Amino acid sequence: MKFDMDYIAHHNRLTLMNSYYKIAIAMGLMIITLILNNLYFDVIIFALMLILIVGVARISFKSYLKFISIPAVFTILTCVFLLFFFGTGNIVWDSHFYGIAIRQDAVDLAIYTFFRIFACFSCLGFLGLTTPIAEVLHSLEVIKVPKIVIEIALLMYNTIFIFLNEIDI
Structure with missing residues (x-):
């Protein structure tokens, strides 16, 4: 699984x-x-x-x-x-x-x-x-978290799951 x-x-x-x-x-x-x-x-x-x-x-x-x-x-x-x-x-x-x-x-x-x-x-x-991550990031945007922090969080999230897919966990 x-x-x-x-x-x-x-x-x-x-x-x-x-x-x-x-x-x-x-x-x-x-x-x-x-x-x-x-x-x-x-x-x-x-x-x-x-x-x-x-x-x-x-x-x-x-x-x-x-x-x-x-x-x-x-x-x-x-x-x-x-x-x-x-x-x-x-x-x-x-x-x-x-x-x-x-x-x-x-x-x-x-x-x-x-x-x-x-x-x-x-x-x-x-x-x-x-x-879902899209809802979390949207909620952070609504409460005025800086856009750069949200973008970095999204990049980290994507990178982690690309890595996990490559090692097939």
Whole structure:
């Protein structure tokens, strides 16, 4: 199965919902997630976006997993890096090799980082999987985002999907 984000954005139950509402929901929850710095809120936002994407919009769970798989790899690598190379608290695990150890505050930081990234990316996924890119860019134009920013966003979007089509994901 080839992943076609444009097809998914055009064929789900939330496609006809006003794009301004979807942008406000996605960006509002993402900003609140970044401001609050609360693990429980991050988990709730991730779960809420999952319910909206899979349950309400009726986008298949397999498509959602495919969408989130690449950022998940980078998130996991980042959290592993945080585990081994950050922290100053109590040692949870010691490798006895060049002082590499996992400390409690590094575990906490990795967990907070993981869920914060997934909460924010789920908000972007909600917007990207339920709203066609033309509507998003038109909405940005209406709210007076500079034209050069919109053009760059469109070029990046096209380049990413040309690349994905070439590597046949």
